[in-house]
Amino acid sequence: MTRAAAMALRPGDWVQFDDGEHQVLALVGTSVRLRSSKGVDQVVLATHLFASPGFGVTGTEPAVQLEPFGLLDGLPPDIVAAARDWERHVVEVETGLPYGAEPGTMPRDGYDPQLSTVGQRDAAKAAELGVGVRTVQGRRARYAEQGLWGLIDQRAAREWSATGRVDARVVEAVRVVLEAETDQSTGTRSRLIRRVSKYVEDVHGVGVVPMPGRSTFYNLIDVLAVGRHTFGSAVTRRQTANRPQGVFTPSFAARPGEQVQIDSTPIDVLVLLDNGVAVRADLTIAVDVATRTICAAVLRPVGTKAVDAALLLARMLVPEPMRPGWSAALRMSASLLPYERLLGIDARMELAAARPVIVPDTIVIDGGKVFVSDTFTRACDRPRRSPSSPGAMPARSPRSGARTTPTRPRSPRSSTTCSPAPRPARSTSAATVSPRAPGSPRCHTAHRLQPSSLRGVTRATVASRWLR
Numbered sequence: 001m002t003r004a005a006a007m008a009l010r011p012g013d014w015v016q017f018d019d020g021e022h023q024v025l026a027l028v029g030t031s032v033r034l035r036s037s038k039g040v041d042q043v044v045l046a047t048h049l050f051a052s053p054g055f056g057v058t059g060t061e062p063a064v065q066l067e068p069f070g071l072l073d074g075l076p077p078d079i080v081a082a083a084r085d086w087e088r089h090v091v092e093v094e095t096g097l098p099y100g101a102e103p104g105t106m107p108r109d110g111y112d113p114q115l116s117t118v119g120q121r122d123a124a125k126a127a128e129l130g131v132g133v134r135t136v137q138g139r140r141a142r143y144a145e146q147g148l149w150g151l152i153d154q155r156a157a158r159e160w161s162a163t164g165r166v167d168a169r170v171v172e173a174v175r176v177v178l179e180a181e182t183d184q185s186t187g188t189r190s191r192l193i194r195r196v197s198k199y200v201e202d203v204h205g206v207g208v209v210p211m212p213g214r215s216t217f218y219n220l221i222d223v224l225a226v227g228r229h230t231f232g233s234a235v236t237r238r239q240t241a242n243r244p245q246g247v248f249t250p251s252f253a254a255r256p257g258e259q260v261q262i263d264s265t266p267i268d269v270l271v272l273l274d275n276g277v278a279v280r281a282d283l284t285i286a287v288d289v290a291t292r293t294i295c296a297a298v299l300r301p302v303g304t305k306a307v308d309a310a311l312l313l314a315r316m317l318v319p320e321p322m323r324p325g326w327s328a329a330l331r332m333s334a335s336l337l338p339y340e341r342l343l344g345i346d347a348r349m350e351l352a353a354a355r356p357v358i359v360p361d362t363i364v365i366d367g368g369k370v371f372v373s374d375t376f377t378r379a380c381d382r383p384r385r386s387p388s389s390p391g392a393m394p395a396r397s398p399r400s401g402a403r404t405t406p407t408r409p410r411s412p413r414s415s416t417t418c419s420p421a422p423r424p425a426r427s428t429s430a431a432t433v434s435p436r437a438p439g440s441p442r443c444h445t446a447h448r449l450q451p452s453s454l455r456g457v458t459r460a461t462v463a464s465r466w467l468r
Contacts, residue, residue: 009046014059017044017052071149075156083151089129090143090151093121093136162223166216169209173199174224182241186234193217251364253290260295260360262286262312264304264370273301286312288358295358306375313379317359319352330354 009015009032013024022034025041032049035041049055072080084099091099096107110116110124122140126133142150163171173196181187193214200209212220229237253259264284271281282304286295296315298308322331333339335354342349363380365371 009057013057015049016054016056016058017049019054021058071157072152075152079153079156082153083148086139086151087143087148089125089136090140093118093125093140096121163220164216166212166220167209169204170196170200170211171220171224173203174220178221178225178228178230181230182228182237186231186237189218189221189231192221192230251289253288256288256290256293256356256358257360259289259362259364260286260316260358261289261364262309262371263366264309264368266302271299271301284308284312286316286360286363288360291356291358293356293358295355295360304370306370306373309370309373309376310379317357319346319348319357320355321348322351322353326353 009024009027011024011026014021015024015034016022017034020036020038022036025033025035027033027046030046031043032046033041033043034049088098088100091097092108092111096111096113097105107113111121113121116124122133122136126136129136139151144150174192177192177195177199181192196217197211200211211217225231227240229240251259251261262284264282267281267283269281270278272278280302281299282302283297283299284304285297287293288295296312298304298312298315300308319332328334330353332342332349332352332354337354337356339349370376
């Protein structure tokens with residue numbers, strides 16, 4: 001036995017020391033308590049024990065292994081259930097009773113340890129399950145070494161890699177060559193394979209790294225080239241590579257209007273125009289982050305214009321009127337919104353649908369030309385929703401690739417209308433949301449736009465059941 005192996009001591013081990021055998025009773029710090037075969041106890045330093053002539057571990061038992069129960073949680077339930085079924089059978093072969101048997105249960109015929117040997121019980125269990133005797137013996141051996149984990153089908157526990165069994169050095173070489181293809185002309189996969197082979201030979205030497213077959217090479221390239229456009233448009237490939245690596249964080253807003261997201265997307269339906277032509281349509285919506293409310297939506301043929309986005313802002317700031325054929329359950333008066341208080345602020349609420357009017361403080365957009373156009377920027381500027389200072393760049397939003405248009409500093413000429421106070425006179429100043437003083441009623445702010453604002457809009461009301 002080597003000295004390195006003798007350095008590992010556990011309570012219960014027997015060691016050769018001082019011309020006799022001693023049992024390790026306890027380990028305390030650097031001290032070892034020993035008991036000789038004659039029953040004499042003594043405490044020695046571990047360094048003195050290890051350096052003594054003739055020292056060695058003469059008897060030991062394997063350490064108790066804990067079953068990896070945490071790994072079982074990540075396996076499919078049917079795999080774990082099959083392993084537990086095998087556990088019942090293995091324990092029955094070993095002890096005569098299945099795992100979890102009730103006290104007083106008698107062994108079945110052929111499994112009584114007093115009337116049969118282990119070999120006979122192996123044969124009986126194999127005949128019962130329709131498997132070979134070697135299968136039962138192998139399961140018993142793995143259960144004795146690893147517990148329940150030894151009965152798990154290891155094919156389900158095997159870690160899967162998208163690159164398969166290809167050498168890691170080849171995978172790294174493919175990544176390096178794919179990165180180098182960004183600023184080069186678009187090539188073929190066969191050209192990429194030749195460059196990868198040359199790169200591997202230059203770095204590791206000729207014949208050192210095993211190269212995969214051609215089909216495996218093609219599959220590996222397809223897996224690693226996802227999203228890179230290596231074999232597509234060179235312009236798209238370079239634009240994708242130049243895109244900043246933004247960290248995705250969920251949007252958060254504490255009150256209605258704090259953050260409104262606007263986007264446009266084509267929908268998979270056909271609409272019939274006035275001239276009878278069926279075309280696809282674009283849907284542009286504005287969603288309030290705090291309440292998950294669709295503030296407004298615009299549906300038009302494919303090719304959303306900047307004026308459509310500006311129209312979306314206008315529809316956000318006015319109540320949605322009821323339309324012919326709509327159910328009475330969709331009226332504002334039938335909703336949970338504070339209808340009576342809102343009606344005192346804006347008479348149009350009497351015939352409005354149950355859609356809250358939310359005035360945005362910050363609008364989050366992507367880089368679409370519709371939303372970065374001068375028309376949309378001017379529409380945001382009219383109701384005081386523009387960049388904070390002339391020439392300032394729009395701030396980055398938490399979402400990658402998106403931009404926000406923060407509000408300008410609030411005008412000192414502002415007022416807040418609270419119910420049941422009388423309606424204020426029409427003003428040309430932009431209103432702000434003032435904080436609620438302790439004990440004061442909850443306020444629903446009426447934002448009055450500039451006279452040069454969107455036509456027909458004189459007052460927009462922040463109304464939501466979350467502000468009641």
